Amino acid sequence: MEQVSVLIAGGGVVGSAIACALVERGISDVCVIDLDLAGTYASSELNAGGARATWWQEVNVASCRDTIEFFREHAETFSFRPWGYLWLYEDRALFGKALERRALQTRLGLDIEVLEPREVAERFPLIDRGLEGIVGATFSPGDGLLNPNAVRRWYRERAEAGGARFLNRHYVEGIELVEQAPGRRRVERVHVVELAKSDATDEGRTIERVLTQHRVDPELALDHPSIRPGHFVNALGAWSPLLDAKLGTRSVSVPVRRQISMVDVRERDLPAGVDLKRLGMIVEPSGLYLHSEGPYVLAGYSDPAEPSGYAFHYDGDAFFTEQVWPRLAGLSSAFERCGHVRGWAGLYSVTPDCSGIVGRVAGVANAIEAHSFTGRGVMQSRAIGRGVAELIVDGRFGSLDLSPLDARRFERDRTHWVIEDLHI
Numbered sequence: 001m002e003q004v005s006v007l008i009a010g011g012g013v014v015g016s017a018i019a020c021a022l023v024e025r026g027i028s029d030v031c032v033i034d035l036d037l038a039g040t041y042a043s044s045e046l047n048a049g050g051a052r053a054t055w056w057q058e059v060n061v062a063s064c065r066d067t068i069e070f071f072r073e074h075a076e077t078f079s080f081r082p083w084g085y086l087w088l089y090e091d092r093a094l095f096g097k098a099l100e101r102r103a104l105q106t107r108l109g110l111d112i113e114v115l116e117p118r119e120v121a122e123r124f125p126l127i128d129r130g131l132e133g134i135v136g137a138t139f140s141p142g143d144g145l146l147n148p149n150a151v152r153r154w155y156r157e158r159a160e161a162g163g164a165r166f167l168n169r170h171y172v173e174g175i176e177l178v179e180q181a182p183g184r185r186r187v188e189r190v191h192v193v194e195l196a197k198s199d200a201t202d203e204g205r206t207i208e209r210v211l212t213q214h215r216v217d218p219e220l221a222l223d224h225p226s227i228r229p230g231h232f233v234n235a236l237g238a239w240s241p242l243l244d245a246k247l248g249t250r251s252v253s254v255p256v257r258r259q260i261s262m263v264d265v266r267e268r269d270l271p272a273g274v275d276l277k278r279l280g281m282i283v284e285p286s287g288l289y290l291h292s293e294g295p296y297v298l299a300g301y302s303d304p305a306e307p308s309g310y311a312f313h314y315d316g317d318a319f320f321t322e323q324v325w326p327r328l329a330g331l332s333s334a335f336e337r338c339g340h341v342r343g344w345a346g347l348y349s350v351t352p353d354c355s356g357i358v359g360r361v362a363g364v365a366n367a368i369e370a371h372s373f374t375g376r377g378v379m380q381s382r383a384i385g386r387g388v389a390e391l392i393v394d395g396r397f398g399s400l401d402l403s404p405l406d407a408r409r410f411e412r413d414r415t416h417w418v419i420e421d422l423h424i
């Protein structure tokens with residue numbers, strides 16, 4: 001049976017960032033397995049390319065701030081464009097909360113301007129409608145846009161150059177756990193996907209073997225090739241609940257579909273002085289966001305009324321006409337006659353407080369989890385990768401304390417949580 005120091009399930013941006021950080025810490029015996037490294041159903045490949053640090057929970061602000069700093073250092077490689085995030089508010093209470101959180105964000109080193117509607121009109125001539133409903137706005141000039149695929153590729157190439165292996169078409173079929181109680185060594189095979197709450201203590205069980213299946217080879221599929229991991233990391237993104245089930249631990253994450261439309265705007269419809277090719281992120285009051293993407297405008301939105309689930313279909317013209325166009329046209333006359341080019345849909349993995357999960361898996365000594373980063377996985381990736389590598393190599397977080405992201409927070413009642421209301 002093959003043995004590796006660290007086995008990472010999931011080769012999206014998070015799994016790749018972890019592999020990269022491990023190699024940087026001198027651990028080259030790292031294996032990443034993925035069902036489909038091309039990322040057909042990976043959130044990393046379906047991403048909108050935004051990066052901001054204006055979150056409401058300190059750990060999210062700090063991890064995004066550090067990751068954006070890393071993007072800035074490699075701006076050319078990642079096509080990082082610091083064109084800022086403009087956030088428009090219609091709801092007074094929400095705007096008040098944003099101002100309250102600005103104090104925390106400023107303390108953590110961010111530069112955030114507060115704008116009155118008049119200033120929005122002056123500085124962002126594209127926005128020539130709906131200003132009467134706006135109570136205020138924030139603008140964070142250090143935030144920006146980037147190519148998320150280039151980020152994932154960079155992590156992977158660096159990890160591979162340092163010895164890490166990425167195995168495609170492998171999926172986690174089962175997990176063998178060993179009971180570690182004194183005098184007992186019981187091997188438990190879990191193949192059935194079934195949610196169960198674990199009552200084991202932290203040191204209770206260890207992952208003995210991870211049974212993988214190579215999908216394209218029917219013969220291999222019969223004998224379940226297996227890997228014995230020193231440490232095992234669940235970096236399956238929106239698919240992480242399936243692994244929680246195999247480990248017998250409770251999952252709190254749900255997949256939520258987000259759709260993206262590419263919009264064509266006619267040059268002659270633009271107000272004077274607007275360069276659509278340099279449009280940073282704008283978030284309008286109902287939560288639709290937009291920014292320039294090549295010759296088009298990219299607009300993303302999730303319908304809050306839609307039930308959670310593994311849905312990847314794009315609703316096409318119906319989505320554009322009913323959800324995207326009215327919001328865009330409510331913001332600017334430039335969108336009155338815009339066209340729908342195409343679009344796609346992908347999954348946010350959302351937890352009850354809309355923050356990711358990073359830490360040791362309760363009840364399984366050598367298992368670590370890093371998943372469910374809602375709409376934040378790329379912009380947090382460098383800090384998460386480093387943190388998980390530190391947890392494995394040093395036994396604790398070092399560069400940034402990620403312990404507020406430990407899943408055990410959900411065992412406390414919700415009055416202890418900091419809920420990221422603005423998780424887009």
Ligand SMILES: Cc1cc2nc3c(=O)[nH]c(=O)nc-3n(C[C@H](O)[C@H](O)[C@H](O)COP(=O)(O)OP(=O)(O)OC[C@H]3O[C@@H](n4cnc5c(N)ncnc54)[C@H](O)[C@@H]3O)c2cc1C
Pocket residue numbers: 009010011012013014015016033034035036037039040041042043044045046047048049050051170171172235236237238239242258259260300345346347348370371372373374375376377378379380
């Ligand atoms: C439409 C959209 C827009 C977004 N916009 C932004 C944005 O602007 N900025 C930002 O930072 N974030 C954004 N996000 C969120 C971000 O993309 C995710 O948080 C991030 O990509 C998660 O990365 P991951 O590596 O955790 O998961 P994923 O990228 O989903 O990777 C998980 C991997 O696990 C593999 N896998 C699944 N099951 C198995 C199995 N059983 N065995 C082996 N492998 C398996 C999958 O093939 C996949 O490659 C957006 C997401 C979507 C959907």
